[in-house]
Every structure is written in C-alpha cells, then in structure tokens.
Amino acid sequence: MKPQMEGGEGAEGSSNCDRNWAELAGDVLIVIFLKLGMFEVLGAAGSVCRSWRKVAKEEPVFWRRINMIDNGYFCFGNWYGSKLIHATRIAIDRSGGHLEEFAVNDFADDEMLRYLCDRTSVLKKLVLVSCAQLSAEAIAQTAKRQPLLEEIEIKFGPFSEQLTEIVGTACPRLKSFKLNHTRYNMPPLDPDNEEEITSNDDEALGIAKTMHQLRHLELIGNRLTNEGLTAILDGCPHLETLDITRCHYVNKDADMYARCARLQSVMFFSLSYYGLDRVWDDA
CATH class of the missing domain: 1.20.1280 (Monooxygenase)
Structure with missing residues (x-):
C-alpha cells in the first residue's frame, strides 16, 4: 500500500472528513x-x-433585511401561501425589532402588515409587489407606524388617490417613492366600447405637498398631467431622477423640457391606444 505523505492528498481528505x-x-x-x-x-x-x-x-x-419576493416559490393555492406567510412571520420575529427593509409579493395581506408593525418601528424600506389582498388603508396605517421610512415601492397594488399625501405626511424622511399603476391605469384598447380613463392630479399634488425630501420618483402608468408634474418639480427641490413611463396625459412641451433640465435623469414614454406614439430621450 502506498503510504500517505504528510500534507499530501490523502491527509487533506482525512482532515476534511474529520472536521467538526x-x-x-x-x-x-x-x-x-x-x-x-x-x-x-x-x-x-x-x-x-x-x-x-x-x-x-x-x-x-x-x-434586518427580509426579501420574500425572490423566494423561488409561486403562491399557487392556500398551501404555498400559508407556508410563505409562516416563514415570513418567523423571519420578522427573528429580527428582534431591528427590521429595516421588508419586501413582499402577492401573498401579503393587511394582517401581515399589522404583524410587521407590531414588531418593528425602525423600517426604512418597504416594497409591495402585486399585493392584491392588501388594502390602501393598511398601507396608510403602516406608513403612520413607520415614520423612519426612506424608500417605498408599490407595484400593481392598491393605492387610493389620497394616499400619497398620507404617506408623505407620515414619513418626512422619504427619499425614494415608486408607484406603478400600469395594470389599473392603462387606457382602453377600444375607446368606443370601454369607458375612457381620465386624467387625475390628486396623487401628484399629494407628492408635491408632502414629499419635499424626495430624490427619486417613479410614477409608472399614472394619470397626472403637466399641472401635476409641475407641482412635483416645484415641491420636491431635491429631486434627482424621475420616471413617468406610460403617463399618457403628460405632454413634454418646451416648458416641461426646461423644467426637467435640472434633473440627472428623466424617463418619458407614451403609448397611443393602438400602438407606439412617441418616445422621448432623457431630458
């Protein structure tokens, strides 16, 4: 039998096997x-x-950072949903009141946000994606109980027209706000047969009135007009980046171009009822 030399391959393998x-x-x-x-x-x-x-x-x-969005599971049926809810609650409990970032997708409901707020008050980032079971009232109550929030992202979820003002008032440190309304505010494919969605600046005016520390703003699929956008630019003097993709009621005229010139990045994109209408480069 060939002897194993000290420091040789055999010794290393033995060391790995014996490691505790x-x-x-x-x-x-x-x-x-x-x-x-x-x-x-x-x-x-x-x-x-x-x-x-x-x-x-x-x-x-x-x-301190809980991300339930990239969990590798799809919430099909009550079984997966209950498993994900249980795992999320365990993670929240283990944070010991130090949870700073929380991201969750479709299985979240009002009870989960209440559970979260009962166990932490130092949240700085909240991401809610496709949370159809959530109510706008639950989001408002969460904002009121998490005054240290600096980043909020709501994608394909409930959001009342008054909620931007409530959130902005409750979270004075807010630096990043992302609201994606694409699924709810897309114009009808056939305006003759479906009720047309009209413009509305309530959300934009709520942002302008309360979110004065914003650095980054994303309003995808929003119904704001040039009036609402002007109010945001005037009310958010620290704004650096702006994304108003698919905001069909914003007209980028010469005056709007000049107002956006101070920003580091601006994204505009508009669709007509029947196809691509116009695409604008960064201002």
Missing part, C-alpha cells in the same frame, strides 16, 4: 450565512446542528 462543522466560530458562521439566501438560513443552514441553529435564530443581523 459544529465547532465553527460564531463570526465565521455569520460570514457564511450572510452569503446564503433567507430561505436557506431559515431552513437548511439553521437545521444542521444546535450551534448553527442558535446563530440562525439569535443573530439579528440576518433579519
């Missing part, structure tokens, strides 16, 4: 866990052994 992974130092485990996804820490990594589970449960640094 349960004895890894806590700071090393933290580095490893931070490279994993949230579900891996909740499930596999936290189930390896007692010491790993202790770090996964009791180290709040893992749970």
Whole structure:
C-alpha cells in the first residue's frame, strides 16, 4: 500500500472528513450565512446542528433585511401561501425589532402588515409587489407606524388617490417613492366600447405637498398631467431622477423640457391606444 505523505492528498481528505462543522466560530458562521439566501438560513443552514441553529435564530443581523419576493416559490393555492406567510412571520420575529427593509409579493395581506408593525418601528424600506389582498388603508396605517421610512415601492397594488399625501405626511424622511399603476391605469384598447380613463392630479399634488425630501420618483402608468408634474418639480427641490413611463396625459412641451433640465435623469414614454406614439430621450 502506498503510504500517505504528510500534507499530501490523502491527509487533506482525512482532515476534511474529520472536521467538526459544529465547532465553527460564531463570526465565521455569520460570514457564511450572510452569503446564503433567507430561505436557506431559515431552513437548511439553521437545521444542521444546535450551534448553527442558535446563530440562525439569535443573530439579528440576518433579519434586518427580509426579501420574500425572490423566494423561488409561486403562491399557487392556500398551501404555498400559508407556508410563505409562516416563514415570513418567523423571519420578522427573528429580527428582534431591528427590521429595516421588508419586501413582499402577492401573498401579503393587511394582517401581515399589522404583524410587521407590531414588531418593528425602525423600517426604512418597504416594497409591495402585486399585493392584491392588501388594502390602501393598511398601507396608510403602516406608513403612520413607520415614520423612519426612506424608500417605498408599490407595484400593481392598491393605492387610493389620497394616499400619497398620507404617506408623505407620515414619513418626512422619504427619499425614494415608486408607484406603478400600469395594470389599473392603462387606457382602453377600444375607446368606443370601454369607458375612457381620465386624467387625475390628486396623487401628484399629494407628492408635491408632502414629499419635499424626495430624490427619486417613479410614477409608472399614472394619470397626472403637466399641472401635476409641475407641482412635483416645484415641491420636491431635491429631486434627482424621475420616471413617468406610460403617463399618457403628460405632454413634454418646451416648458416641461426646461423644467426637467435640472434633473440627472428623466424617463418619458407614451403609448397611443393602438400602438407606439412617441418616445422621448432623457431630458
């Protein structure tokens, strides 16, 4: 039999097999866990052994940011929905009141936001995507209970015309606000057979009145007009980037071009009822 030399391939393999992974130092485990996804820490990594589970449960640094959007699961049926809700609540509990960023998709409802607000008051970023079960009232109450919010993104979800003013008043530190209304405010394909959606500047005026610290604003599919956009530009002096893609009632005339010239980036895009109407480059 060929002898194994010290430091050779055989010795290294033996060392790997004999290593006690349960004895890894806590700071090393933290580095490893931070490279994993949230579900891996909740499930596999936290189930390896007692010491790993202790770090996964009791180290709040893992749970300051909870992203349930990139979870790899689709919420088809009550079974998946209940599993995701249960996992989300566990993650919120483990944050120990230090949760700063929370992103969730279609399975979120009013009760989940109440659960969130009962367990943290230091939230800085809130992302809600395709949350059809959520009410505008729940979003308003969340904003009132999270005054440190700096970033809010609502995509394909409920949003009343008065909510921008409520959110802006409740969250004076707001620097980024993204509202995507595309599914709800698209013009009808056949205006002769469907009720036409009309312009409305209520949301824009709410932003202009209350969100004076905004740096980034996205209003995709909004019904604001030049009047509403002008109010935003006047009321948000720190604004750097603006995205009003598919805002069909904004007319980029010479005056609007001049008003947007101070911004670092502007995105305009408009569709006619029957196809591409016009595309504007950054101002």
